[in-house]
Amino acid sequence: MKQLAFYVCPACHNLITATAKANISCCGQTLTPLRATQADEHHLQAVVPVEDELYVTAGHEMSKDHHLSFVSYVTNDRFLIVKLYPEWDMQVRLPKLGRGTLYCYCTRHGLFSQTT
Secondary structure (H helix, E strand, C coil), X not given: CCCCEEEECCCCCCEEEECCCCCEEECCEEXXXXXXXXXXXXXXXXXXXXCCEEEEECXXXXXXXXXXXXXXXXXXXXXXXXXXXXXXXXXXXXXXXXXXXXXXXXXXXEEEEEEC
C-alpha cells in the first residue's frame, strides 16, 4: 500500500484509488494523484483508542462548500475509506489495524496525512 494514490474528480467529486501507477480519467478529464501534506492545526484529527477501535474526530467545518469528504486509514497491507458528508459531525470509528497513516480530504484545501 506504499504506492496507494487518491484521485478526486473536480467535476463530479468521484473518489478513485489505485495501488500502483495508473492513468485515471473521469468526466473526460485525466486526473492526477493527490499529494498529501502534513495535517495542520485546522485538519489534524484527534485519534483516541477505544477497546479494539480508533475513535477519530476533528473540529473541521462541515458545510456544503467546505468539509472533509473522506477519511482513510492506510497500513502496510490494507486500507479503509469512510465517506463523509456535509453537515455531519466529523466522527469516525475505525478498527485498529496497527501502525498506519490517517488521510483526510478537505474539499477546499486538499489531502492531509498524519501517522497513527
